Amino acid sequence: MNVMFVSLGCDKNLVDSERMIGMMSAAGYTLTNDETEADVIVVNTCSFIGDAKEESIQNILEMAEYRKEGRCRALIVTGCMAQRYKDEVMQEIPEVDAVLGTSSYDEIVKTAEEVLGGGEKVQSFQPLDRLPAMDQKRVVTTGGHYAYMKIAEGCDKHCTYCIIPKLRGTYRSVPMEQLIKEAEGLAEAGTKELILVAQETTLYGVDLYGKKSLHVLLKKLCEVSGIRWIRVLYCYPEEIYDELIDVIRSEKKICKYLDLPIQHASDRILKRMGRRTTKADLAEIVTKLRREIPQIALRTTLITGFPGETQEDHEELMNFIDEMEFDRLGVFTYSREEDTPAAEMPDQVPEEVKKDRQNELMELQQEISLDKNADRVGETVLAMVEGYLTDENVYVARTYMDAPGVDGYLFINTQETLMSGDFVKAKITGALEYDLTGEIENEFTE
Numbered sequence: 544m545n546v547m548f549v550s551l552g553c554d555k556n557l558v559d560s561e562r563m564i565g566m567m568s569a570a571g572y573t574l575t576n577d578e579t580e581a582d583v584i585v586v587n588t589c590s591f592i593g594d595a596k597e598e599s600i601q602n603i604l605e606m607a608e609y610r611k612e613g614r615c616r617a618l619i620v621t622g623c624m625a626q627r628y629k630d631e632v633m634q635e636i637p638e639v640d641a642v643l644g645t646s647s648y649d650e651i652v653k654t655a656e657e658v659l660g661g662g663e664k665v666q667s668f669q670p671l672d673r674l675p676a677m678d679q680k681r682v683v684t685t686g687g688h689y690a691y692m693k694i695a696e697g698c699d700k701h702c703t704y705c706i707i708p709k710l711r712g713t714y715r716s717v718p719m720e721q722l723i724k725e726a727e728g729l730a731e732a733g734t735k736e737l738i739l740v741a742q743e744t745t746l747y748g749v750d751l752y753g754k755k756s757l758h759v760l761l762k763k764l765c766e767v768s769g770i771r772w773i774r775v776l777y778c779y780p781e782e783i784y785d786e787l788i789d790v791i792r793s794e795k796k797i798c799k800y801l802d803l804p805i806q807h808a809s810d811r812i813l814k815r816m817g818r819r820t821t822k823a824d825l826a827e828i829v830t831k832l833r834r835e836i837p838q839i840a841l842r843t844t845l846i847t848g849f850p851g852e853t854q855e856d857h858e859e860l861m862n863f864i865d866e867m868e869f870d871r872l873g874v875f876t877y878s879r880e881e882d883t884p885a886a887e888m889p890d891q892v893p894e895e896v897k898k899d900r901q902n903e904l905m906e907l908q909q910e911i912s913l914d915k916n917a918d919r920v921g922e923t924v925l926a927m928v929e930g931y932l933t934d935e936n937v938y939v940a941r942t943y944m945d946a947p948g949v950d951g952y953l954f955i956n957t958q959e960t961l962m963s964g965d966f967v968k969a970k971i972t973g974a975l976e977y978d979l980t981g982e983i984e985n986e987f988t989e
């Protein structure tokens with residue numbers, strides 16, 4: 544039997560897909576990328592903002608065509624949209640045979656079997672305070688040289704714009720022994736870079752060990768042989784703590800990189816967003832991180848057009864970004880999500896204004912990024928090869944300053960033959976807005 548997966552949304556959701564692929568493979572299913580060859584199709588959906596929902600619906604509808612006419616005999620919808628619109632998905636798209644909530648994805652094999660056996664339609668929504676079983680090996684789909692590790696599920700922060708606590712439940716950390724075992728398995732299979740993700744990584748361990756324990760986990764992961772880089776994403780600024788800073792500074796394997804979503808910088812808007820930081824706090828955290836870990840690359844994300852955001856708030860945010868000079872930055876426009884407090888707030892901002900503000904921020908960041916990249920020309924860096932662009936005859940690589948998919952790349956011109964996952968020493972020879980160009984350097988002193 545063949546199974547095909549369509550994985551949408553974020554890297555946390557991708558880990559769930561990879562777990563399901565692992566479970567299906569262990570049960571004897573063969574993975575295919577061809578819809579016409581699949582007996583079972585699983586669409587693991589996202590429901591974070593309007594565009595993501597649209598994309599999920601389009602994908603389910605597209606796969607429903609193969610369920611109607613092709614070889615497919617089981618169409619299963621999982622993930623955040625399944626959790627959020629349990630009944631609608633099945634009622635509106637009759638080709639869907641089963642819907643599994645975000646805490647029920649470990650029932651994928653049983654569900655596929657029930658549907659293929661000609662049973663009734665299946666719906667399963669386990670309580671959102673449960674962690675699905677992790678006893679099967681994951682099948683990594685990112686090429687293998689890097690892999691995401693989801694260290695916790697859910698979120699208790701309840702920012703006023705965010706629907707995720709309703710889709711993913713309360714914060715629960717994955718036990719440390721389980722994560723170490725997972726990391727060892729990934730390393731054995733060739734993973735060199737571990738990327739730690741969760742809705743919020745900095746709080747890791749509070750529920751299980753009574754205190755923040757990300758620094759302990761990081762130290763243990765550094766001992767896993769074969770792992771060369773460890774990167775941490777999604778750190779709430781107010782939760783950054785001293786032991787964490789110490790471990791990032793002192794452990795060689797930990798990338799001097801932090802993803803610190805701040806969302807805004809106007810105190811008025813931060814308060815309306817339900818964030819726990821002020822502009823002054825944010826400036827203090829950024830300054831401290833840069834003082835304590837001088838080479839650190841800081842990434843952040845922002846939301847423009849939150850209800851009530853005035854031109855003044857926007858300008859305040861622009862000034863803050865100009866001053867802080869984040870190394871990497873992403874900007875989303877606010878999406879009005881039903882069942883969130885912000886959706887009910889007055890003074891919703893017109894779509895056009897949100898977009899204009901997003902563009903202005905991105906233009907500002909382009910200048911910052913180009914300047915920072917230009918300053919790096921001449922430096923020799925360690926980079927991990929990601930792949931090869933045949934048309935342009937260049938290798939694509941990343942430095943410690945860049946997470947895959949969201950940050951920049953280093954394009955390397957060389958006659959040498961390189962493989963994905965190889966580490967090379969490269970000299971930066973040119974700077975683009977977000978990317979760098981370089982060549983292989985023979986001499987390198989780390």
Ligand code: F3S
Nearest residue numbers: 552553589590591623
């Ligand atoms: Fe991720 Fe989308 Fe769910 S961003 S947590 S897949 S709503």
